[in-house]
Amino acid sequence: MRYLVSVIDDKSDPGSTDRQPAISAFNERLIAEGYWVFAGGLADTDAATVVDNRGEQTVFSDGPFVESKEYLAGVWVWECPDLDVALRLAAEASKICDRKLEVRPFL
Amino acid sequence: MNDVEQAVIRAHRDEWARVVAALTRRFGDLDIAEEAAAEAFATAVERWRADGLPPNPGAWLTTTANRKAIDRIRRENKRDGKHREAQMVYDNTPPAPLGAIDDDRLRLIFTCCHPALAMEARVALTLRMVGGLTVSEIARAFLVQGAAMERRITRAKAKIKAAGIPYRMPSADDLPARVSGVLAVLFLVFNEGYLASGPGTDPVRHDLTTEAIRLTRLIRALLPQDGEVAGLLALMLLIEARRPARVSAGGELVPLTEQDRGAWDAELIAEGHRLVRERLAAAAGGVAPGRYQILAAINAVHTSARDIRDTDWSQVLALYDQLVRLDPSPIIALNRAVAVAELDGPEVALAIVDRLAEALAGYHAYHATRADLLRRLGRGRQSRAAYDRAIELAGNTGETAYLTRRRDQLR
Structure with missing residues (x-):
């Protein structure tokens, strides 16, 4: 099964910023063990643009689409046999990147 | 009740989890397993009445449920096209030997008590899938509308x-964390039965305590080496043993100190004590006991005293000290203070309890304990205020009645 792992940061209580080397090493392991599909960190929500073309005209507006204390700071996509494996990896990942994570299955 | 009805009830109790578990493994779908098992039991009522009891009711039920499940999948295939065909040939292994079926039941329990599910969903799913309670029985037990409970279970399965x-x-x-998750679910079911909440309900819901004990016995049979499983079973048995003395004829909760100990169930106490001794032997061998084992040991001390005056309070306190190291929660500290009151007097205990004010301000037992200590210290006015608060917060009808009487006795 494929899972989207969202890395959640908190504006008022941000996690530590020195985690990149540990995250890189963790990613290497994900690749070696066959779980890795994709990973990427995201720029600040200030850089987001919302696009809505459901009506007559395309509307561009300054993002993010929802203003909140907590925001998406990055994503992983993992291929795992089941949720137990995904949760075990996510528990490790949360410690390594010092952030809260959400694990959500793809359809 | 005739023989057939009794046989169906017995089979339901003994075989439900086994049938659901085997079907879930075979078809990879809880929904199909649950529905097919329910249909098989309904069919059993008819067939067994007409044809007599089969020599092996468990095997009969599994075979019938398997057929029901395949029928349903065929029907859905006709309706939804062929894409479910693959699922049907998913597992054609012959029926597994007994040991493996028992593993199936464990799998079922671990799935229903999975930490990714909300606690209330785990409870509902476990009672339905493993316990075989109907959705309306579970809804009644937790004072929820049937439709709401149905949605809860459906969501969890989805x-x-x-x-x-x-x-x-x-x-x-x-495994250790997951077993403790299962035990938490069972203890919650037990506690809801033991101290049922909600106005107009019985103070003790026997059906829930009985079901919790039955399921814990099942886990004990499947994981006989696990100390905490034994501990939880012992704890439940020793609490359940006191049930006949716990509610007065007037529906009032009777505290441990005032219970008629002759009314306690000697058989359950003996079984609980045996389990506690087994765990004490393991502890002597260097296996550190977990919280259920320590709680069971505390209850063993209480149930060993023929009279409240014979209670070995220093032993109780020593066990609470051990428990606090494992679980430094304010509720444990509150219960420990009760033992302190017996050994060092209510004044010392009150000082401990007062330190818990912030953490436990919304907990009725905090105010009830304080009220009792203040009463013993002769501080009637403060005691009355604490009883008032406890009565406001208590959800159990028997407890409210007891606290009200206690308050009204104050002068």
Whole structure:
């Protein structure tokens, strides 16, 4: 099964910023063990643009689409046999990147 | 009740979890397993009445449920096209030997008590899938509308499927945490029965305590080496043993200190004490006991005293000290203070209890304990105020009645 792992940061209580080397090493392991599909960190929500073309005209507006204390700071996509494996990896990942994570299955 | 009805009831109690578990493994779908098992039991009522009891009711039920499940999948295939065909040939292994079927039941329990499900969903799912209670029985037990309980169970099953919650034994690394998750679910069921909440309900819901004990016995049979499983079973038995003395004829809760100990169930106490002794022997061999084992030991001390005056309070306190090290929660500290009051007097205990004010301000037992200590210290006015608060917060009808009487006795 494929899972989207969202890395959640908190504006008022941000996690530590020195985690990149540990995250890189963790990613290497994900690749070696066959779980890795994709990973990427995201720029600040200030850089987001919302696009809505459901009506007559395309509307561009300054993002993010929802203003909140907590925001998406990055994503992983993992291929795992089941949720137990995904949760075990996510528990490790949360410690390594010092952030809260959400694990959500793809359809 | 005639023989057939009795046989169906017995088979339901003994075989439900086994049938659901075997079907879930074979068809990889809790929904199909649950429905087919329910249909098989309904069919059993008719067939057994007409044809007599089969020589092996369990095997009969499994075979019938399997057929029902295949019928349903065929029907859905006709309706939804062929894409479910693959699922039907998913597992054609012959019926597994008994040992493996028992593993199936464990798998089922671990799936229903999965930490990715909300606690209330775990409770409902476990009672339905493993316990075989009907949705309306579970709804009644938790004072929820039947339709709401149905939705809760349906949502939980949908999450299991969509999120890929596996139907297998947890890995060795995860096992202790997962077992303790299962025990938490069972203890919650037990406690809801033991101290039922809600106005107009019986103070003790025997059906829930009985079901919790039955399921814990099942886990004990499946995981006989696990100390905490034994501890939880002992704890439940020793609490359940006191049930006949716990509610007065007037529906009032009777505290441990005032119970008629002759009314306690000697058989349950003996079984509970045996389990506690077994765990004490293991502890002597260097296995550190977990919280259920320590709680069971505390209850063993209480149930060993023929008279409240014979209670070995220093032993109780020593066990609470051990428990506090494991679980430094304010509720444990509150219960420990009760033992302190017996050994060092109510004044010392009150000082401990007062330190818990912030953490436990919304907890009725905090105010009830304080009220009792203040009463013993002759501080009637403060005691009355604490009883008032406890009565406001208590959800159990028997407890409210007891606290009210206690308050009204104050002068």
